[in-house]
Amino acid sequence: MGVSYKTAWRWWKQGRLMGEQLQNGSIWIDESMCPEQDTDGLKEQLKIAAQEREELRNLLYEVLAQLQELQGTPEPNPWPSEVGMDYSHLVALLGAGSSQEANEYTWLLLLALAGYEEGDTLGLEEMEALPRTDMETIDWLWYEYSEGRFGFGVQEWIWEECDRHYEVFCDRIGWRIQSKWLSTNQLRFSLSAPVGHLPAIIWRNRACYGLGYHSPEEVLETLFSFSIPSPQSGRVV
Template identity: 30%
Template sequence: MTDPMIVSVPANDIDSLSLQLNTGSLRVQEQIIPQLADLGNEGLDVLMEFLLKRRDTPATWVDGKAYQVLHKSDAPKVQEFLQNNFPEGIVPLKSECGINYNPLQQLLAIQDFQAADLATIQKMCELAGPTAVQRKWLYFTDVDNFPAIDLQTINTLWLVHSEGKFGFSVQREIWLGLGKKWDDFWSKIGWKNGNNWTRYPHEFTWDLNAPKGHLPLSNQLRGVRVIASLFAHPVWSKNLEK
C-alpha cells in the first residue's frame, strides 16, 4: 500500500523527489531512495547531496540505504565521493581496543548477512582476546568485559545496514517486549519452530525477508548465556535505549 504522505510525482521529477527525500517521513524516504537509484546520474547526485548534508549526524538506516545504492555504483564520481567523504563507510568505526570493523561494514553494505554474521563473531572474539580468537567462540563472561563503544559500533552497523531490522538492540527490545520469555523470543525471531531449533546455516534466512531480530546470531549454537550477557550489558542503558 502506498504511503498516504507520499505525493504522486512523475518518476523523473528530480526536484520533487529530492524534496520528499529531505523532508519526508522514514516511510517516504524508504520509497524515494530506490526511485532515485533508477534515475541514473541525476538520482545519484541527489543521494550524494543527501548524505553530505547528514554527514555530521548519527547515521540511521535511511542513510545506510542511500549509502548502499551509492556503494553499488561503479560511476567514478560516486566512488570518488564515497572515498573522500565516507572512506570507511557510513558508520564511524569507533573502537576502544583498536579493532578494525571495516571488513564488517563492507560486508553489511553489500548485505552479505551470512558472511557479516561470521565476521561479527570474529570481531567479538577479538574483543575477548587471543584465547577466544583461537577457540572461535565466546564465553558469557567474555561479553561482560566488552567495551561499550565497541558493542555500540557493532550494533549500529547492523541497524544501519538492515533497514533497522537486525542488531542486538532490536533483539533485546523484542525480548523485553515478550516479558523476557526465552522460548517466545526464539520463536519470534525465527531461531526455533515449535520444538525444533533452526539449523545452521541453511535454515536461517540471510536477507531482509527474515523476521525482525533474526540476526546477528551471537553464538546462538551455544545456549542462552552469551545472548543473556549481551542483553544485560550496560551499553543499552547508557547509549541505545529509546
C-alpha cells in the same frame, strides 16, 4: 673627498666624476658631483627587508609544521572503538548484503575484542569484559545497514516484549519454527528474515544454545547490556 680607484673608475665611466689625483695616490673629487646617497632611506629599506624576511621564515616554519602534523596524523576512525578496531570489512559485508558472512565475521570480531583467535570460545566473563564502545558500534552497524531490522538493540526490544521468555523469543525472531530449533545453515540471511533474526552469535553449531556452561538467558542478558536503546517506531515485527 677620497674614494678608491675602483669606485672612481666606475663613476668616471658613467660620466659623473670630475676631480684629480693627489700626490699620495688618492683621488680627490668634488662631492657635489658624487651620486646622492640617502643613507637614512637605505637603512629603512634594509629594516623593512629584514622584517619581511623574518615574516616569511616564520610562515615557512608554520607551513612545515602543518605538513608534518598532517603526515603524522592518521585518518580518524569513522567507527568508534576503544581498542582501535577497524570495522570497514563488516561495513563492506553489510553494505553488500552479505548477511551470512557478516554474521560469522561479527563472531570473529567478538573473539578479537576479547583477545582470542578463531576457533576459541567465549564464556560469560569474557563477554562481560568486551569494550562497550565497540559493542555499540557493531550493534549500530547492524541496525543501520538492515534499515532497523537487525542488531542487538532490536533483539533486546523483542526480548522485553516477550517478557524475557526464551522459547517465545526464539519463536518470535525465527530461531525456532513450530517448536523445532533451527541449525545455523537453516537461518535466513536476508532482509526478508524476521525482525531480530540477526546477528545470531550466541551459539556456534545450533540456534538458541548458550555459550559454555551458561544458559542462553544469561548470555542474552549480557549481550543486550551493550545494546543501544532505539525507538520502537518504524520497526516491523
